Amino acid sequence: MAMTNGGTVEVAAALPQTTRQDNPPPKQPASEPLTLAGIAARRAKAGKLVAGTAAYSDSDMFKSPQAYNQPKARRWDxxxxxxxxxxxxxxxxxxxxxxxxxxxxxxxxxLPSSDNFPIESLSMQVQHLPLFGQAPAEVPGSDITMGKHDIRDKDGVFDVSVALNYGQAMGSAQMLRWVTEHTELVSQPPYADWQCALSIGSTGALDSALRMFCDRDRRDSVLTEEYSFATALETIAPLGIKVFGVRIDEQGLLPQSLDDILSNWDESARGARKPTVLYTVPSGQNPTGATMSARRRKDVYAVCSKHDLFILEDEPYYYLQMPPYDKANSAAQPGVVDVYSNQSTEDYLKGLVPTLLSIDVDGRVLRMDSFSKVVVPGSRMGWVTASEQVIERYIRLQECASQGPAGFSQALMYKLLDETWGHEGYLRWLINLRSEYMQRRDALLDACEKHLPKDVMSWTPPASGMFLWLRVDHTRHPHAGQKTILELEQEIFDSCIERGVLACRGSWFCAERDAALPGLFLRTTFASSSQADMDVAIHRLGQAVRASFGI
Structure with a gap:
């Protein structure tokens, strides 16, 4: 990043006055990891960020000096x-x-002239720290506005004239700075040449990542959890790429199963060459709700290193990690206080399970972050982090595809996350959101304890995310052996619909659609229903299962 005499940071842009430093900072002496205070100090020293229309930027402009105290990533040609x-x-x-x-x-x-933009300003009301949940109209300063020429007229950093014009595929410098700082704060990638780029959400990022690492003509294939995100499977299928499932337990992927599959790969029998890509959702996995422990993540990474497997880490639920469910002190019960709701941001960050990116010494992880589950899904905005080589190729793909997130999304998210909340405020929002989801999770689990037949149904309380995976013991069904698992699942699903409750069929998430189902499962969610509605819904689901089993 370049410093002017006036103390402003200037980013290369489609404006005559802007400049940038093309070489990354030299390796710095050993120092402490980046902190919230460190981000504030760096920004104060750097001064105002100046980035005009279609400004070029990259994460090297915004990483801390200590980020370079690592070797570079491997190359993935x-x-x-x-x-x-x-x-x-x-x-x-x-x-x-x-x-x-x-x-x-x-x-x-x-580049069209902003004089011809019909939008003079954008405004919104937002919830404020520490009064999250209170009506914005009751909180001073909740009205946030971005004008067309705030950079010119109000000494601003971002405005409508820049945000709503064409931009670079990696996203605006203003938002790229924020996600780079946040990524370093949370993951501290252990290699020097990591980069971030904005995405149009994790589904779009996954589609691009698959095209980057898979090719049908090479007979490539992808490994994932034996039950995986249905939309991810539907993204993979039209590409002509085969998917193979790895066995899971309550912590997600089983490293031994992953190693066994790769060590004993038979290309002829499988109809595909040995996989080179693993797609995984390590926290609050969709649909099972499983969360990998720190030890499990290290073991999975070790297997991937052994077999040279590239990892696509999809983490939309990462920040929704919750304390264990306590039936006697359920957070959904009146009078129970969430002792974690006032946790410091430092303790919150320390309590998060390490990301795969944070243990990625090779640069073999492309991490996908999203605002969909923790801010608003309709922003269609997130970011990816990987080695410089991988991000450079990702940007080349976006330049002729999405061209990056919409300017409206970047403008509104910048005003919310950077100018209004800042990093501290965003982390406090996540702490507050975790409490909300913990209450919902506990309400659903309370209902399951009360209404479901435990002699034929079981579940593991999720430690993250928004899903509860219900196991139904099909071997105890009176028609076991006469009807297939799929037929029993269909019977229970239809009975649920008749009684007025929708739960997703486990078969919808099966990675290998042509293989025999390993069990009978139903996916439920505590994302949005009220406590009262969840209680009624689980009661109806319990009735449907009892009717099918004749109990």
């Missing part, structure tokens, strides 16, 4: 697909970098 290796930088976006030359006049890029 041997795993990247021919399609993504063949992509070249967008000529028009690359040409715009010439506008940083003083006095340059542009007749090149087709």
């Amino acid at each position: 041997h795993l990247l697909s021919p399609e993504v290796m063949a992509r070249h930088p967008c000529a028009l976006k690359k040409a715009a970098l010439n506008l940083k030359k003083p006095g340059m006049l542009s007749l090149g890029g087709g």
